[in-house]
Amino acid sequence: LFGQVEAFAGDPILSLNDSFKTDPRPEKVNLSIGVYTDEQGRLPVLGSVRAAYERIGFAERPYLPMEGHAAYREGVQKLIFGAAHPALTEKRIATIQTLGGTGAVGIAADFLAKHCPGRTVLVSDPTWDNHHGLFQRAGFKTATYPYWNRANRSVDFDGMVKALEAAEAGSIVVIQPVCHNPTGVDLDERQQATVTDVLVAKGHIVVFDMAYQGFGASLDDDAAFVRRYAERASCLVANSFSKNFSLYGERCGGLSVVCRDHDEAERVLGQLKLAVRRSYSSPPMTAGLLVATVLGNDDLRAQWIREVGTMRTRMDSMRKRLADEIRSLSNEVDVGFLTNQRGMFSYTGLDEQQVTTLRERDGVYLVGSGRMCVAGLNEANVPKVAKSFVEVSQA
Ligand code: PLP
Ligand code: TYF
Incomplete structure (x- = not known):
């Protein structure tokens, strides 16, 4: 057979x-x-996460809703955008709990395949290999924009900007906003501003993939590119908690779609839920409770x-x-x-x-x-x- x-x-x-x-x-x-290992070569068990685990204990385990744990989703929004961001206060971000960063990019690709089909997907050259794989699985063709300048081991900024300008208007562009995998080189603030202008002018659909928030300069600084972009235009943001919570095997991540207004965000959230329903129904409870408990309690969040x-x-x-x-x-x-x-x-x-x-x-x-x-x-x-x-x- x-x-x-x-x-x-x-x-x-x-x-x-x-x-x-x-x-x-x-x-x-x-x-x-x-994978982050400590001075002894071990995967750390964060004290904040251990404390959250003890607070949660074990009780009944019903299904979570398709979109995930409410406090988790709120925690994701505040962490990525900051509590005072206009998109957040205007309630125009649709956020779901996902199966790690991989699940977030996967649902983003499925959502875009259904609602913005037939577009070219551009990813950095080089990038995390799964960017090609996940968008191709969803039915897209993927292409690359220059990113790595081998000669001086930095960003090929001119090449990147030229490619984004030359791409068909309304292309899907995947961007790692901080701690780029595999190169370790990021755009500086001025370059981020220039790229933002090009992306907005071309009407490209940006998918930010942020798997290492907090590993660059700080949790807030690392999100600055995404926050400023989201003040200018709609976009999608996939985030992973695998590394910064050291919770690889629990599959913790999020997908946030910044929309034009609250009504659009409600409809987008509905479609994200449908994509989840067709894929795995609902995300895991322990993962949701752990992250929600750390992000939702001032003492644990400060410790984290x-x-x-x-x-x-x-x-x-x-x-x-x-x-x-x-x-x-x-x-x-x-x-x-x-x-x-x-x-x-x-x-x-x-x-x-x-x-x-x-x-x-x-x-x-x-x-x-x-x-x-x-x-x-x-x-x-x-x-x-x-x-x-x-x-x-x-x-
Ligand atoms: N995106 C990038 C750029 C990554 O480097 C990784 C993990 O290595 C992921 C997404 C996937 O994250 P997760 O392990 O949470 O699925
Ligand atoms: O870039 C890395 O090292 C990780 C490794 O299912 C990885 O992406 C590869 C496959 C996988 C999980 C992690």
């Missing part, structure tokens, strides 16, 4: 993570998968904001430690990119061959594109990673 079914090659990043686990070398270093700060500060200091350590070994390797990029990832500029050498010879695992997850660095492994990096760069 299923003899013709093709084998699935697996997700390259998850496969790499699996081969890391079976690598017997004790001094191996995992800088591959996008501090804990996000701790994760961000550790990643920043590891970037600096690695740069310093490489400089102490060689002044021929340019390490400025490490501290100019931010969030969980750095595009190192290493090619596939160099990445293979790092892995096979030294047990240092990066993604084949040269992406390094800086959260996998710690005080103990930085000297080893620096030495490998210098050797492979100068070979």
